[in-house]
Amino acid sequence: MKKIIVIFILFVILSIGNSEILNWSQISYQAFLTGSSDDIDVVTSASPNANNTINTKLKSGLRWQHEFKRNFNNFNISFDNNLFYSEKSHESRNSFLFNDAKLKLSYFPNTHYFKLQYGNRWFDEDNTRILTIPGTEEITKQKMVHNTELQYKSNGKKLKFSFYGKLRNLDYDYFVFDEENSNDEFARFSEWENDIYTSAKISYEINNLFNIFVSGYYKDDLNESDLFNHRKFGVGLNYFKKYDFFNFLNANFYYYHNDSQRISNEKTHYFLTQMRYTKRIGTSLSGFVSYINRSCYDSKQSKLLRISNMLRIHVKYSYRLDTFLDSYVLTGIKINPENKGSLIFSELNQYFYKNLFGLFSIKYADELFYAFSTGFEYYLSPVKSFWIKNEFTDFKKTPTQNIIFIGSTVLF
Amino acid sequence: MKKIINLILIVLLGIIIFLGCEKISNLEYNIDSNSCNSCGKCLQVCPVDAIDFGEDGKAVIDQTKCNQCGQCINICPKDAIY
Numbered sequence: 001m002k003k004i005i006v007i008f009i010l011f012v013i014l015s016i017g018n019s020e021i022l023n024w025s026q027i028s029y030q031a032f033l034t035g036s037s038d039d040i041d042v043v044t045s046a047s048p049n050a051n052n053t054i055n056t057k058l059k060s061g062l063r064w065q066h067e068f069k070r071n072f073n074n075f076n077i078s079f080d081n082n083l084f085y086s087e088k089s090h091e092s093r094n095s096f097l098f099n100d101a102k103l104k105l106s107y108f109p110n111t112h113y114f115k116l117q118y119g120n121r122w123f124d125e126d127n128t129r130i131l132t133i134p135g136t137e138e139i140t141k142q143k144m145v146h147n148t149e150l151q152y153k154s155n156g157k158k159l160k161f162s163f164y165g166k167l168r169n170l171d172y173d174y175f176v177f178d179e180e181n182s183n184d185e186f187a188r189f190s191e192w193e194n195d196i197y198t199s200a201k202i203s204y205e206i207n208n209l210f211n212i213f214v215s216g217y218y219k220d221d222l223n224e225s226d227l228f229n230h231r232k233f234g235v236g237l238n239y240f241k242k243y244d245f246f247n248f249l250n251a252n253f254y255y256y257h258n259d260s261q262r263i264s265n266e267k268t269h270y271f272l273t274q275m276r277y278t279k280r281i282g283t284s285l286s287g288f289v290s291y292i293n294r295s296c297y298d299s300k301q302s303k304l305l306r307i308s309n310m311l312r313i314h315v316k317y318s319y320r321l322d323t324f325l326d327s328y329v330l331t332g333i334k335i336n337p338e339n340k341g342s343l344i345f346s347e348l349n350q351y352f353y354k355n356l357f358g359l360f361s362i363k364y365a366d367e368l369f370y371a372f373s374t375g376f377e378y379y380l381s382p383v384k385s386f387w388i389k390n391e392f393t394d395f396k397k398t399p400t401q402n403i404i405f406i407g408s409t410v411l412f
Numbered sequence: 413m414k415k416i417i418n419l420i421l422i423v424l425l426g427i428i429i430f431l432g433c434e435k436i437s438n439l440e441y442n443i444d445s446n447s448c449n450s451c452g453k454c455l456q457v458c459p460v461d462a463i464d465f466g467e468d469g470k471a472v473i474d475q476t477k478c479n480q481c482g483q484c485i486n487i488c489p490k491d492a493i494y
Contacts, residue, residue, distance in 0.1 A: 164467040262476035306433040310494035336494040
């Protein structure tokens with residue numbers, strides 16, 4: 001309750017004033033159905049008596065998302081909130097009641113950029129699953145995550161510098177089997193997990209097309225163990241060719257040295273190559289081709305090893321059937337053989353009649369899932385709409401799911 | 413159009429070359445920040461708390477925590493995980 005009051009007060013304070021204000025709000029109801037005929041246990045407590053057996057019937061949920069932005073001259077303040085509640089169901093998720101809030105302040109005079117951000121993610125105890133942390137094998141339950149972030153960027157003519165730091169505090173409980181208790185009970189202890197993430201990058205523009213950069217990353221698990229610490233240091237080359245406002249080619253190559261107990265020695269020498277070409281033909285046809293390769297050099301075996309390849313091609317054709325909003329057809333392919341993530345997809349957003357749009361999308365990943373969704377969106381104005389949508393997914397390895405969403409989106 | 417075809421051919425050549433290399437012993441998942449829409453669905457399914465938002469507001473996988481279960485790749489509405 002306290003939390004809701006604080007969020008409300010913050011919202012009112014931020015809304016007062018005459019500067020440029022933008023609010024985006026979306027509220028939706030969801031009805032979750034599963035193809036499974038078996039009940040499941042949603043384990044939310046280490047106590048064997050407290051597990052909930054969830055039946056396969058229809059389960060309801062609600063989501064409210066709000067984004068607030070206020071711009072002054074060189075100053076920006078934003079507040080995002082995402083509140084979700086659902087009856088416990090077969091849906092794959094860690095928590096059935098949580099709130100995720102973020103407050104961001106940014107200041108950008110001339111060639112500088114400063115950002116300070118605080119994020120808070122709260123999980124309701126009775127609606128949050130028990131998780132097992134790898135490495136320590138602790139049985140845990142998350143209660144709250146605090147993220148405090150600081151970012152600075154300097155964009156000089158030739159020289160650019162950026163720094164990022166984040167302190168992440170996870171408030172959680174862990175459970176230990178109580179051998180002295182004859183009722184097979186678990187003893188519960190509260191604990192904090194504190195991680196600090198920092199990174200810095202310096203880049204130098206060689207000419208209009210190329211720049212070189214060096215970067216470093218350091219993650220420290222501030223708790224006693226060094227197991228989750230991670231250091232990276234690398235150099236790279238970036239190519240950027242802008243043909244006009246819509247058409248450009250961006251490519252970069254990055255080598256870095258990895259150092260962490262949790263990352264295999266094979267990945268000590270790591271290579272990342274990325275390319276993206278964006279093209280627009282006329283006012284209707286647009287698309288891009290993107291390719292990412294990750295590979296590493298194993299010095300023990302003296303071999304270059306591939307980690308993953310991803311090729312993505314998107315094509316979008318937009319057309320206007322009315323003076324209202326664009327209709328479009330989008331289709332694409334993603335090829336990712338190493339992670340079995342290859343798929344094809346297609347999406348249609350079609351104007352029907354009097355501000356009513358129909359949505360249809362289909363996605364097929366041979367080894368992971370098959371999904372399609374249909375829906376209708378009715379616009380009261382270009383910034384105010386009501387929608388109904390049905391999403392069906394066949395996850396192949398887990399039961400099918402069908403979610404019906406009814407919601408409204410408002411921009412003001 | 414010729415540029416696009418050339419680029420696709422270069423990329424396909426790159427894939428063929430790299431497919432010729434031996435695969436690493438264990439999987440690694442990453443997030444394409446250009447495709448990520450910051451919806452946070454991957455954070456909500458990750459069983460080991462390995463995903464959070466990074467400096468550009470997009471989801472990032474902490475490789476020291478990830479157990480390669482692949483739940484995030486199933487759930488991403490933008491297919492940004494690879």
